[in-house]
Amino acid sequence: MESGAEYGENAVSLSIRHSAECFPNRSQSTMCGIVAYIGHREAAPILLEGLKRLEYRGYDSAGVAVLDEGRDSAEALDLVKSVGRVRVLEEAIEQHGGLSGSIGIAHTRWATHGGVTQANAHPHRDDVSLGHGIAIIHNGIIENYQSLRTWLTEKGHVFESETDTEVLVHLIGELYDGDLEHAVQNALREVEGAYAIAVICRREPGVMVVARKGSPLLVGVGSDEYVVASDQSAIVAHTNQAFTLDDYTVAKLTRDSFRTSTVDDVEISAKVHKLEVEIEQIELGDYEHYMLKEIFEQPRALRTCIQGRIDHRAGQVRLGGVNDFGRELARAKRMIFVGQGTALNAAMIGEYLMEDLAKIPTDVEFASEFRYRNPIVEEGSVVVAISQSGETADTLAAVEEARQKGAMGLGVVNVVGSTISRETDAGVYLRVGPEIGVASTKAFVGQVMVNALLATFIGRRRFLSQEQVNTLLEEMSAIPDKIERVLEQSESIRDATARFIGRENWLFLGRGVNYPVAMEGALKLKEISYIHAEGMPAAEMKHGPIALIDDGMPVVFIATRNSQYDKVVSNIEEVRSRGGHVIAVATEGDHEISRLCEAVFHVPDVIEPLQPLVSVIPLQLLAYHAAVLRGKDVDKPRNLAKSVTVE
Numbered sequence: 352m353e354s355g356a357e358y359g360e361n362a363v364s365l366s367i368r369h370s371a372e373c374f375p376n377r378s379q380s381t382m383c384g385i386v387a388y389i390g391h392r393e394a395a396p397i398l399l400e401g402l403k404r405l406e407y408r409g410y411d412s413a414g415v416a417v418l419d420e421g422r423d424s425a426e427a428l429d430l431v432k433s434v435g436r437v438r439v440l441e442e443a444i445e446q447h448g449g450l451s452g453s454i455g456i457a458h459t460r461w462a463t464h465g466g467v468t469q470a471n472a473h474p475h476r477d478d479v480s481l482g483h484g485i486a487i488i489h490n491g492i493i494e495n496y497q498s499l500r501t502w503l504t505e506k507g508h509v510f511e512s513e514t515d516t517e518v519l520v521h522l523i524g525e526l527y528d529g530d531l532e533h534a535v536q537n538a539l540r541e542v543e544g545a546y547a548i549a550v551i552c553r554r555e556p557g558v559m560v561v562a563r564k565g566s567p568l569l570v571g572v573g574s575d576e577y578v579v580a581s582d583q584s585a586i587v588a589h590t591n592q593a594f595t596l597d598d599y600t601v602a603k604l605t606r607d608s609f610r611t612s613t614v615d616d617v618e619i620s621a622k623v624h625k626l627e628v629e630i631e632q633i634e635l636g637d638y639e640h641y642m643l644k645e646i647f648e649q650p651r652a653l654r655t656c657i658q659g660r661i662d663h664r665a666g667q668v669r670l671g672g673v674n675d676f677g678r679e680l681a682r683a684k685r686m687i688f689v690g691q692g693t694a695l696n697a698a699m700i701g702e703y704l705m706e707d708l709a710k711i712p713t714d715v716e717f718a719s720e721f722r723y724r725n726p727i728v729e730e731g732s733v734v735v736a737i738s739q740s741g742e743t744a745d746t747l748a749a750v751e752e753a754r755q756k757g758a759m760g761l762g763v764v765n766v767v768g769s770t771i772s773r774e775t776d777a778g779v780y781l782r783v784g785p786e787i788g789v790a791s792t793k794a795f796v797g798q799v800m801v802n803a804l805l806a807t808f809i810g811r812r813r814f815l816s817q818e819q820v821n822t823l824l825e826e827m828s829a830i831p832d833k834i835e836r837v838l839e840q841s842e843s844i845r846d847a848t849a850r851f852i853g854r855e856n857w858l859f860l861g862r863g864v865n866y867p868v869a870m871e872g873a874l875k876l877k878e879i880s881y882i883h884a885e886g887m888p889a890a891e892m893k894h895g896p897i898a899l900i901d902d903g904m905p906v907v908f909i910a911t912r913n914s915q916y917d918k919v920v921s922n923i924e925e926v927r928s929r930g931g932h933v934i935a936v937a938t939e940g941d942h943e944i945s946r947l948c949e950a951v952f953h954v955p956d957v958i959e960p961l962q963p964l965v966s967v968i969p970l971q972l973l974a975y976h977a978a979v980l981r982g983k984d985v986d987k988p989r990n991l992a993k994s995v996t997v998e
């Protein structure tokens with residue numbers, strides 16, 4: 352893995368902003384995966400393989416449409432949809448007698464509005480009797496679809512589904528006059544909302560039109576072929592060259608050329624760039640699950656994350672994406688960290704780091720709560736959005752809320768070119784590589800590491816001495832090797848987990864910087880093994896949860912040697928005396944704690960602010976092994992999506 356892009360580097364050449372509409376209401380946008388192909392090869396296998404690569408995003412139905420130029424025009428557009436996994440769709444295609452043609456579109460849908468039905472699954476077609484044989488796949492929401500539907504119904508259109516997407520394709524059909532590109536542009540000028548779409552038409556079999564506003568879309572550029580997808584994982588098997596569409600732009604693709612324009616048909620240029628991801632990074636390799644692969648990738652991912660950013664000789668942190676903002680950040684009066692899920696737990700650690708190292712008053716907020724609270728954002732505030740995907744709807748809206756009120760927006764994001772990275776003033780990429788497992792692991796340690804780098808970067812411009820910075824840099828650089836030592840214990844962690852696998856309720860407790868680690872440990876366990884687990888500050892236990900502790904409840908303590916160690920040990924005694932089974936994460940060499948616990952996972956000694964980077968590792972492994980021992984589908988946990996683009 353090479354060290355990757357810096358914030359600001361990946362913007363396409365022309366950025367079109369309709370400022371008032373930059374953040375459409377994404378509240379109802381659907382969370383989908385889209386793949387499209389135009390070229391000289393059979394489309395169906397490429398589309399299905401692409402859909403499988405996007406399975407990790409979460410979905411409940413899927414569909415494919417393929418254009419066969421060799422067939423009689425009326426039957427040239429063929430379409431198969433099904434409820435359930437992509438393999439169900441594959442079977443449906445087989446029963447259908449296959450799909451032939453070298454241009455096609457495919458989709459995985461995660462239902463939010465409108466049931467999980469075959470009719471609601473994409474692709475959708477324009478009106479069967481009035482239409483021109485146009486098919487569409489769409490990720491997003493057309494907010495004014497009701498009024499458009501009424502207008503189209505008056506014109507004689509008959510709809511087969513309840514979806515906004517079908518309204519959009521009927522609108523395109525209504526405006527079609529022999530030029531698909533213009534029909535799409537004209538239709539998009541009429542719609543409000545968010546979209547990433549790919550459209551094909553049997554009357555123009557060598558053309559595909561794609562467009563984007565507010566939902567992710569990437570166009571992979573091959574040799575006389577294009578692969579379009581929601582993210583790069585569905586593209587890299589075919590090409591490592593791609594361009595991103597900016598909001599309000601449309602691309603017309605033929606097999607050997609492309610033209611990009613605005614929805615007002617002003618021609619613009621698109622910059623083709625090299626994708627950051629290599630195919631090996633998204634392959635499972637010898638691992639049984641992506642989650643395990645990503646847990647074991649953490650040392651390497653963090654080496655890439657810090658590479659070129661820690662300068663031991665100069666005793667400095669260098670962060671390309673924020674270097675120009677050093678003074679502004681050092682003068683910040685308040686930092687507000689926002690995120691959801693695992694990113695929120697990393698944000699909580701960010702709060703500790705920012706207050707401890709940079710001495711800036713910091714709050715951490717669920718993005719979903721912050722955005723609707725009419726929050727007070729004073730001058731000099733910096734909002735820090737933590738997000739693996741860079742697409743989480745609530746996090747995006749929280750940043751926008753704070754920026755509207757004058758805050759500077761900073762992104763701590765993994766996916767290069769994602770919406771949050773484009774809608775913030777500056778930021779730092781995690782550079783941990785693509786994360787496929789729904790349960791976030793390497794992104795979490797990347798987020799914590801970047802928070803530590805940021806806090807050191809700002810802290811040095813405020814109160815940190817050179818000596819303190821040198822210590823931090825040394826400790827940060829040593830983390831990858833230390834994580835490797837923890838990973839060696841995977842087998843023994845599995846054996847210990849097996850002893851408690853029948854228990855349905857678990858507590859995770861920690862103090863200080865390890866309290867968010869307790870939260871993260873509980874989240875990991877419930878996400879993939881469906882065991883009920885709660886994380887909380889260890890001191891909070893006495894205010895209620897202690898009533899739950901009886902003979903048999905596993906209680907996991909994060910009890911590494913630090914300023915609060917003695918207090919944590921007292922809490923362990925309290926649990927023991929009530930019959931709870933104590934499992935601890937403790938510092939190497941701490942043998943005394945073993946006499947109080949039924950299982951101890953040791954982690955190397957690390958300075959207190961960085962302890963989460965090692966103390967979380969045994970908890971990730973515990974959750975992983977618990978899920979496997981319970982026979983759960985680790986990489987596709989029920990009801991969860993990797994990227995939550997709905998609120």
Ligand code: G6P
Pocket residue numbers: 691692693694695737738739740741742743746789790791991992993994995
């Ligand atoms: C989903 C994922 C979580 C993730 C959260 C925030 O719930 O399942 O693993 O932590 O979204 O996602 P983000 O991409 O913003 O980090």
